[in-house]
Amino acid sequence: xxxxxxxxxxxxxxxxxxxxxxxxxxxxxxxxxxxxxxxxxxxxxxxxxxxxxxxxxxxxxxxxxxxxxxxxxxxxxxxxxxxxxxxxxxxxxxxxxxxxxxxxxxxxxxxxxxxxxxxxxxxxxxxxxxxxxxxxxxxxxxxxxxxxxxxxxxxxxxxxxxxxxxxxxxxxxxxxxxxxxxxxxxxxxxxxxxxxxxxxxxxxxxxxxxxxxxxxxxxxxxxxxxxxxxxxxxxxxxxxxxxxxxxxxxxxxxxxxxxxxxxxxxxxxxxxxxxxxxxxxxxxxx
Amino acid sequence: xxxxxxxxxxxxxxxxxxxxxxxxxxxxxxxxxxxxxxxxxxxxxxxxxxxxxxxxxxxxxxxxxxxxxxxxxxxxxxxxxxxxxxxxxxxxxxxxxxxxxxxxxxxxxxxxxxxxxxxxxxxxxxxxxxxxxxxxxxxxxxxxxxxxxxxxxxxxxxxxxxxxxxxxxxxxxxxxxxxxxxxxxxxxxxxxxxxxxxxxxxxxxxxxxxxxxxxxxxxxxxxxxxxxxxxxxxxxxxxxxxxxxxxxxxxxxxxxxxxxxxxxxxxxxxxxxxxxxxxxxxxxxxxxxxxxxxxxxxxxxxxxxxxxxxxxxxxxxxxxxxxxxxxxxxxxxxxxxxxxxxxxxxxxxxxx
Numbered sequence: 081x082x083x084x085x086x087x088x089x090x091x092x093x094x095x096x097x098x099x100x101x102x103x104x105x106x107x108x109x110x111x112x113x114x115x116x117x118x119x120x121x122x123x124x125x126x127x128x129x130x131x132x133x134x135x136x137x138x139x140x141x142x143x144x145x146x147x148x149x150x151x152x153x154x155x156x157x158x159x160x161x162x163x164x165x166x167x168x169x170x171x172x173x174x175x176x177x178x179x180x181x182x183x184x185x186x187x188x189x190x191x192x193x194x195x196x197x198x199x200x201x202x203x204x205x206x207x208x209x210x211x212x213x214x215x216x217x218x219x220x221x222x223x224x225x226x227x228x229x230x231x232x233x234x235x236x237x238x239x240x241x242x243x244x245x246x247x248x249x250x251x252x253x254x255x256x257x258x259x260x261x262x263x264x265x266x267x268x269x270x271x272x273x274x275x276x277x278x279x280x281x282x283x284x285x286x287x288x289x290x291x292x293x294x295x296x297x298x299x300x301x302x303x304x305x306x307x308x309x310x311x312x313x314x315x316x317x318x319x320x321x322x323x324x325x326x327x328x329x330x331x332x333x334x335x336x337x338x339x340x341x342x343x344x345x346x347x348x349x350x351x352x353x354x355x356x357x358x359x360x361x362x363x364x365x366x
Numbered sequence: 367x368x369x370x371x372x373x374x375x376x377x378x379x380x381x382x383x384x385x386x387x388x389x390x391x392x393x394x395x396x397x398x399x400x401x402x403x404x405x406x407x408x409x410x411x412x413x414x415x416x417x418x419x420x421x422x423x424x425x426x427x428x429x430x431x432x433x434x435x436x437x438x439x440x441x442x443x444x445x446x447x448x449x450x451x452x453x454x455x456x457x458x459x460x461x462x463x464x465x466x467x468x469x470x471x472x473x474x475x476x477x478x479x480x481x482x483x484x485x486x487x488x489x490x491x492x493x494x495x496x497x498x499x500x501x502x503x504x505x506x507x508x509x510x511x512x513x514x515x516x517x518x519x520x521x522x523x524x525x526x527x528x529x530x531x532x533x534x535x536x537x538x539x540x541x542x543x544x545x546x547x548x549x550x551x552x553x554x555x556x557x558x559x560x561x562x563x564x565x566x567x568x569x570x571x572x573x574x575x576x577x578x579x580x581x582x583x584x585x586x587x588x589x590x591x592x593x594x595x596x597x598x599x600x601x602x603x604x605x606x607x608x609x610x611x612x613x614x615x616x617x618x619x620x621x622x623x624x625x626x627x628x629x630x631x632x633x634x635x636x637x638x639x640x641x642x643x644x645x646x647x648x649x650x651x652x653x654x655x656x657x658x659x660x661x662x663x664x665x666x667x668x669x670x671x672x673x674x675x676x677x678x679x680x681x682x683x684x685x686x687x688x689x690x691x692x693x694x695x696x697x698x699x700x701x702x703x704x705x706x707x708x709x710x711x712x713x714x715x716x717x718x
Contacts, residue, residue, distance in 0.1 A: 269466030
């Protein structure tokens with residue numbers, strides 16, 4: 081009995097900082113935001129109302145922005161898969177173990193720099209007088225700079241770049257556990273390279289692809305920096321709407337409602353995607 | 367019966383070492399051929415060359431008199447059962463077995479029939495919709511074999527498929543595999559480091575050491591008349607003695623035990639004697655016997671495989687002696703001195 085008591089005390093002591101962190105910085109602010117999302121200014125101060133939520137559906141600009149954001153987020157998630165799967169496959173199955181860990185380390189470098197700096201880096205590359213345009217002009221391929229910055233393309237490149245690492249790592253983890261003899265067995269049974277890829281490798285790495293997909297989708301749909309800096313005026317990103325509600329029009333209730341809508345709708349999209357692809361959330365982590 | 371597989375001067379060189387050196391052999395159609403060797407002897411490399419996963423450095427592989435050089439694994443008339451079994455975890459039993467047939471674009475009906483038939487042969491009827499992860503070790507084994515056999519290969523290659531099973535199941539699967547092979551008539555080439563698996567199942571066994579074949583023979587001959595010291599030491603249990611001297615009919619071990627071995631036409635370096643070749647208290651009417659006295663050290667009881675550990679009284683050389691199956695020497699105990707005899711032919715001498 082004594083032992084159990086002292087264990088409990090140590091346990092609670094150790095978990096206290098995490099609990100404080102969670103409650104004070106995450107749970108309480110969310111409750112506060114949730115309450116304020118149902119409040120509008122009335123004659124005698126704040127009153128309860130659904131107006132903040134109905135505004136989203138009544139104003140075309142808001143829900144169109146959301147659809148645009150979600151569509152881009154889905155597209156970038158798919159693109160991240162296409163771009164990173166060969167990389168993950170190469171690092172886990174093709175390259176020799178000696179170089180694999182070094183090359184994986186290289187992949188992590190963009191993370192050390194931080195998102196803001198990375199995004200400014202892309203400005204230097206994509207700008208009208210940036211690296212790409214200047215080189216193309218120097219070699220005489222084009223006369224006038226191609227306008228790439230402040231478009232949806234530059235925004236997508238930035239979002240892809242900052243998020244794709246979160247796709248590579250879970251895929252690499254599942255591929256590492258893929259026994260090479262599975263690939264050999266399939267080939268022995270007469271399967272072409274394409275069939276092996278489609279029937280063996282992809283189904284095997286599905287849990288990694290799904291968890292990578294969820295992370296990338298959530299990161300992209302909730303990102304602010306890349307759309308704001310690289311996207312410019314023309315790109316509509318829902319987080320920018322939330323930012324505007326809070327800091328430009330000071331309509332905190334509206335902003336809070338938009339925040340919760342973002343959370344709920346993007347969660348629903350993930351839920352629907354899991355249902356359609358026949359994946360189970362419990363299996364994704366493994 | 368013709369030769370289904372013929373290997374000519376096959377060599378595989380890796381950067382640092384030669385895994386397979388100038389190997390020659392052939393396998394008869396419908397045979398059960400085992401390649402037996404310690405780990406690292408090159409047997410898996412040899413198997414992977416036959417299946418086409420690695421390319422030979424030189425030499426030739428002929429299957430049904432056709433050269434396999436440049437033919438990719440998926441086009442060769444061989445199928446392989448992997449050491450890890452390599453069952454596809456995302457598919458059920460039926461999908462695993464049907465995988466190869468689907469690649470051949472057969473009709474759904476034919477695929478279903480062949481899968482059903484094959485699952486019946488390996489006694490997995492009714493397991494079609496089970497996940498492979500839900501099966502026991504022996505069942506997984508049979509799925510792997512069925513998945514390869516359903517392709518009707520000319521040769522089935524098996525890469526130590528019983529290695530991961532526990533002892534009881536392994537003993538059972540040995541018999542089952544042999545019966546299955548007899549029934550189907552498919553040529554099996556079986557790779558193993560376990561001499562009992564090779565001896566029990568095979569028609570012919572090749573003993574491989576350091577990339578070379580030491581001897582290709584029937585299991586009985588391999589056991590009775592090993593051609594090299596390596597085979598004598600690797601196949602079955604043996605008492606081994608280093609020899610220092612040879613004069614006339616007498617060979618001497620390094621401890622000074624003088625052993626009578628007539629008609630030797632070379633100077634041997636090692637002597638092997640099987641524990642069961644040693645006869646305790648031999649009667650006088652047995653001819654060609656070398657007799658000596660031993661002191662019993664311990665009894666190693668193991669049911670029908672009981673042995674005694676003994677010391678040659680004249681030299682202190684240690685050896686193991688099998689006890690006969692009848693209970694004749696049951697009361698033998700530590701410290702007893704007994705006469706032991708061994709036939710001259712059972713004294714196996716080798717140069718090195």
